[in-house]
Amino acid sequence: MLLKDRVAVITGAGQGIGKAVAAAFAAEGAAVAVAEMNAEIGNATVEEFRSKGWKAMFVPCDVSVRQQVDEAAAKVREGLGPIDILVNNAGNTAPAMLHKMTDEQWHKIWGVHVHGGFYWLQAVVGDMIERKWGRIIFTSSSTAQNGSIGQINYSAAKSAVLGMTRTAARELGKHNILVNAVAPASATEMTKTVMEDPKFADIRAVQAKMHPLRRTAEPEEVAKSYVFLASELSSYVTGQVLSVDGGSMLVR
Template structure:
């Protein structure tokens, strides 16, 4: 992978996003780490800088277009044109469909789907100018198989897959690839919070039902992002690269 391409990672201060941020930083890329978690941003940003990485951290609400636009202006000024976007920021919660309020539904869509729209669309001018770009969205196995008590989450993530495929067709002739990774069970703080709240089974229980019998790790997802962002993946677009240990095959 050519180094020194500017990378934007949303939800980049913890879990999958942090794994992705660390990977690109280790490969020599300037990385804009965006998240709503200020303490985690400061802590992880300082750690990466101490390792010699070129890092910009910003508190960003991906559902707020003005927040994205202002942050991208800072990214361009401090790091340069945006070449790679990993749209990872998202939320999940377990709630019965009949208990999903209009406000709960809208919040899920605003962050998990519209947030990807904002994150990607605002970065496209740089990629179009360069005739090169890599867009990687993080969707979910729930979008492929469905998930009980997560209808709103499944629907929003299915929208991410549809958006990814449409953009892949639209920008294929401009040197821009667009792919999605739908993880299944990954050991992250979000999963730990669900377990603590009783809305997600313990990971060791789920692992018994995975052909590769362990939960995924942020590094597993980061490795797939590294490939999809590489020059070697220039002929790969519109694809759903399932990194799930065989939990869903389809």
Template sequence: MTKDRVVVVTGGASGIGLGVCRLFARKGHPVAMLDIQEAALETESAILRAEGAKILTRKVDVSDRESVEEAYAAIRQELGPIAIVIANAGISEGIPFDDISVATWQRMIDINLTGVFHTVQAALPDMREARWGRIITISSQAAQSGAMDRAHYAAAKSGVIGLTRSLARELAAHGITVNTIPPSVVATPMAEQGIAAGTFPPLDVISQHIPIPRPGTPEDIAAACNYLASDGASYVTGQVLAVNGGMFIG
């Protein structure tokens, strides 16, 4: 894959997003790390820059279109046209359905689904002009199997899958592929927070129910992103690439 293609990763300061940023940066791509966690962005980007990577960071709230567009303007000016987008930013929380407030429901949709809409739509002019682009969304196994006490999360991530499939059809003629990865259990700070809050089982307990008996890693998801972003995946679009150790097969 050409190494001067600019990669944008939302939620790039930790977890899956950080794993993706590290992989693409170490392969020589200019990488824009976007996240709401400004301090973590600076810490992690400094490590990559010390390795020689070309990195741009911006504090971005993906639910705010103006925030996304301002970041993209900086990316185009400092790194160049956007070629690859990994729409990863998201939130999760365990709440019984009866206790989900309207505000909580809307926040989940705004970040996990509308955030993907903003992230992708704002990048399309560059990809259309180049007649080449790779869009990879990060959905969730919860969208495929449902999730206890996470109806709002599963609904938002189901929307991501539907959006991905629709865009794959709409954008194929422009040389742009669109695919989604729905992870299951991944060892990330978000999972650790859920375990600490008592809303997510310990990873060693969940691992007993996974055919490959371990939690996934950010590196596992990053490797799949690398494939989907490659020239070798030019005939792959509209697909749900489950990287889940066999936890959900369907």
């Protein structure tokens, strides 16, 4: 097993990519903390995992609120032990063309992806430094590189995530803490929110032609890259962005 007895926190793990990552980690022997804002899906996920014999706990947490992050981290330590692996996955969207975007839409996205990611990074790093082992994985997006029409808030936030990834990798390498990012494209409900909105019909047409693989991803196939980055398989990889995008970055 690649993650035997590791303690992992996965934010936004009640559904989508986060849930698939938590399941993949648990199947590899990790004890997983489902840090999720939505208690209904958080609890349901943990029940499902426990029924499979996996070790899991739900920790309620809005990642954009520092106090909730600190409390959630303390609960994980109490319930499962010191934290070895952090996956900053929680995400949201609030699309609008840039000239119409409100401050509220801007801050809503930065609060979750950027502030939430930073709060969790600070909340776990002490455990990792003390134990001289850690894996931190941020979730960026192909939009960090390409931009995304109607999502200036989101693509800017996903670029900021890469800045945090690279800086944290440089600061924490001496403690044997590896920090990397995964950049998925086109999987799950989140993309559908944008792609099914009639306002974005022109993007949808481009999207269909964008993938050499000619299909969008299943969350489970995105999750495999997180197992690689969380395990000893990636012991000499840090500060990197792994695109799990069906080759869409190649097509312009």
